[in-house]
Amino acid sequence: MNTAIVTAIVTGAAQGLGLVTARRLAAAGYRVVLTDLQDVSVQAAAIGADAIGISGDVSNEAFVEDLAARVATDFGGAQVLVNNAGISLIRPAEDTTVDEWQRMMAVNLQGPFLLCRAFGRQMLSAGKGSIVNVASVAGLGGVIHRSAYNTSKHGLVGLTRTLAGEWGGRGVRVNAVCPGWIKTEMDVKDMGSGAYDDTDIVNRVPMARFAMPEDVAEAITFLASDAAAFINGVSLPVDGGWTGDISWDSLRLKTRG
Numbered sequence: 001m002n003t004a005i006v007t008a009i010v011t012g013a014a015q016g017l018g019l020v021t022a023r024r025l026a027a028a029g030y031r032v033v034l035t036d037l038q039d040v041s042v043q044a045a046a047i048g049a050d051a052i053g054i055s056g057d058v059s060n061e062a063f064v065e066d067l068a069a070r071v072a073t074d075f076g077g078a079q080v081l082v083n084n085a086g087i088s089l090i091r092p093a094e095d096t097t098v099d100e101w102q103r104m105m106a107v108n109l110q111g112p113f114l115l116c117r118a119f120g121r122q123m124l125s126a127g128k129g130s131i132v133n134v135a136s137v138a139g140l141g142g143v144i145h146r147s148a149y150n151t152s153k154h155g156l157v158g159l160t161r162t163l164a165g166e167w168g169g170r171g172v173r174v175n176a177v178c179p180g181w182i183k184t185e186m187d188v189k190d191m192g193s194g195a196y197d198d199t200d201i202v203n204r205v206p207m208a209r210f211a212m213p214e215d216v217a218e219a220i221t222f223l224a225s226d227a228a229a230f231i232n233g234v235s236l237p238v239d240g241g242w243t244g245d246i247s248w249d250s251l252r253l254k255t256r257g
């Protein structure tokens with residue numbers, strides 16, 4: 001068992017933000033455990049010998065407990081957890097079914113809770129650890145036609161704040177990132193529904209562009225690291241100024257010259 005290397009878990013690491021984050025953490029020297037509903041063995045192998053891929057559903061308690069037990073046995077536990085796995089749903093509230101609502105809460109909220117609980121126990125007994133939850137700007141404000149998604153992300157911000165208070169005094173920091181719209185497979189699918197287009201997003205963001213996965217992965221890597229040693233309980237927007245600016249679009253567009 002090699003405990004000299006710091007082990008980081010990244011959920012939802014088969015593609016999109018999770019994969020870019022796994023690569024970024026590996027570049028920073030972590031041993032990365034990639035996990036996803038999809039097979040992640042190819043992605044892990046491409047990252048390098050220290051990375052491993054384990055498939056499963058983050059909303060499944062037995063899977064999460066097995067994952068934590070395996071990481072404890074093989075690597076002596078994890079010191080970093082990135083709760084990134086998530087699903088999206090664009091649907092008017094009045095048309096949202098109970099099944100859709102429950103699946104959203106299971107993946108986007110229960111999943112992070114289960115992962116925090118399982119790996120938080122390891123971190124608490126080691127007296128050190130850092131958890132970064134991937135929420136969204138949709139965890140900081142409402143977005144029409146996303147009642148289930150937004151509620152799950154607001155819940156994740158609440159979980160982050162609560163665990164930061166509960167565990168901060170025992171060496172475990174818990175923070176969140178709140179990205180704006182990122183060009184990933186999730187966005188391609190959401191945009192494919194016709195709900196919005198590139199111009200809607202670019203016009204809304206003071207910095208006039210989508211987030212890149214790398215923008216968010218960098219913020220996650222910072223919050224995970226000892227460089228953020230006294231940052232605990234924050235939900236950091238990585239949104240090019242979206243949530244800071246409540247101007248109307250025509251006014252914002254005048255500033256672009």
Ligand SMILES: NC(=O)c1ccc[n+]([C@@H]2O[C@H](COP(=O)([O-])OP(=O)(O)OC[C@H]3O[C@@H](n4cnc5c(N)ncnc54)[C@H](O)[C@@H]3O)[C@@H](O)[C@H]2O)c1
Pocket residue numbers: 011012013014015016017018035036037038056057058059084085086087107134135136137178179180181182183184185186187
């Ligand atoms: N794309 C955006 O615009 C955007 C903006 C803000 C926040 N986010 C959040 O960032 C995170 C990553 O999103 P993305 O854009 O990379 O999405 P994505 O759909 O490209 O990737 C999500 C990954 O999570 C995995 N996943 C889904 N359900 C799972 C489950 N039950 N168990 C394990 N893995 C599961 C998927 O297989 C997929 O690989 C999500 O939490 C999302 O809500 C995305």
